[in-house]
Amino acid sequence: MKNRTIFAIAFILLGLFVILAPSVLFPICESEKKMACFYTKQAEIGLGVFISALGVVYFFLKNKNIRLGIAIAEFFISGLVLAYPLKLTGLCKMSDMACRVKTLPALIVVSILLILVSLVDIFFLAKSEQSE
């Protein structure tokens, strides 16, 4: 399997995980009142769609420079995946709430994986650019 296909699939799957983590797999706190974690969920769903969409575009592109750009974008988006629950919109303050016990760890794991995948992709693409 080509590197392009592998990384495209990885980006699409990680994007899907960002969508599903706060909504289905590790859902945020159930409450009628809209708490901070509700807005974090909305933001993460948006980011997840964006990550997957970039993965789809990545799959169809043959130009290595554009793919390098997409990999760099994915790297910075992974920072946003973490920044939303930790700083920008935040989570519930109590540490025993579902959003802190389940959702935050899941988002930490997925963002670290996205950082690693995008860094490896950047390394391979930059290396092949140099050798050409």
Next chain:
Amino acid sequence: MKPRRRNNLFKDIRRHAFYNACLLATIILLSIMLLAGTIVSTSLRTGMGNMQKRLGADIMLVPKGSKEKAENMLLEGSRSAFYFDASVYEQVSGIEGISEVTSQCFLKSLAADCCSSEVQIVFFDPVSDFVVAPWIETEYKTGLSGDSVIVGSDIASEDGTIKLFGQEYPVVSKMARTGTALDSSVYFSTDAKEELLKNAEEKGSFLTEDQKKSGILSSIFINVKGDHLVDGVIEAAHKSIGDIFDVVYPKKLHESLAGSLLKITGVINIVSISLGAFLVAILLIINSIIMRSRKQEVALLRVLGHTKKRLIGKLITEMGVISLCGAVLGCGLGALIVIPFGRLIGNSLNMPYLGPSAGNTLFQILFIILGVFLIVFLSSIFFIIHATNIEPYLALRREE
């Protein structure tokens, strides 16, 4: 290592890509399992140690019928509310044989401004207290008065204050982490009870009839003098205040929980040992296959003038690189699963769970990398020596 030799090393690893990938996958699995098992066991033991410290009284008197609630509160930190008449405390204090006695009053699950969920509010007497004090991380110099609080480790306080029912209270100290729901409690001095209840009622919080009474308390913690029997003190309490209380033995509760912990860590150890043995067996099989397939290569290298020592060094270096990569990757993946999800693991096991510090985790990771390295070395050294010991002529002839 010289660059040319390094390139050759990676080329050799890639030449046997399939077997080396199997070896790497096995090492990754082994490292994940070892790290996860170690961290979970350590965290459960630390949590249990902390709980033992928290259950610092010989006996705890609670209102009749509230024993189960009180035990759940001590073990799981679940939020509860049950009440005595405050006059009981004075009567119990006078009983002979008591070395320390203090009382606490709990307010169950009051929604507060500070937090997105409900908190347990605990009123205690700072003068007679011996239950809360061991958990206070830093000594509070200003003293706890009606308008200041001590908070559990999980309560977020902005600018050193927290807001409860519209009123701001300065936080004078923070409790050490216990690994249970008690970390999300707020501790007030008994003097603050009246005003806080008034504020809560004004802000629309629901208070029960019991909570609205002024002279109430939830539990009395007692330490018995060394030369007196616990049963004697309980009997004296029955005579003095009547049959209105149940007795909880915090230290006995700890023993029952320690039994559960032993069972859980026992299961973890059995699973780790059996899986570990299985993975080591797979390592042995893979190593034997790799070395069998490389006999011809080794023989050729010997014919070309490589010494036995140099060949053993080359093969061990290859194994070393693979095992180091596998162990680092495995520990990274294991840490990525176990550390962020620590609280979820503790909740699922229903046990106090206190994750290790960063330094301790790093030490465990280094220890496991070293251990995995040793396991791979021991499981391959026999096959490596065997492959290099075969006469080149015989090895090459067998491959014909």
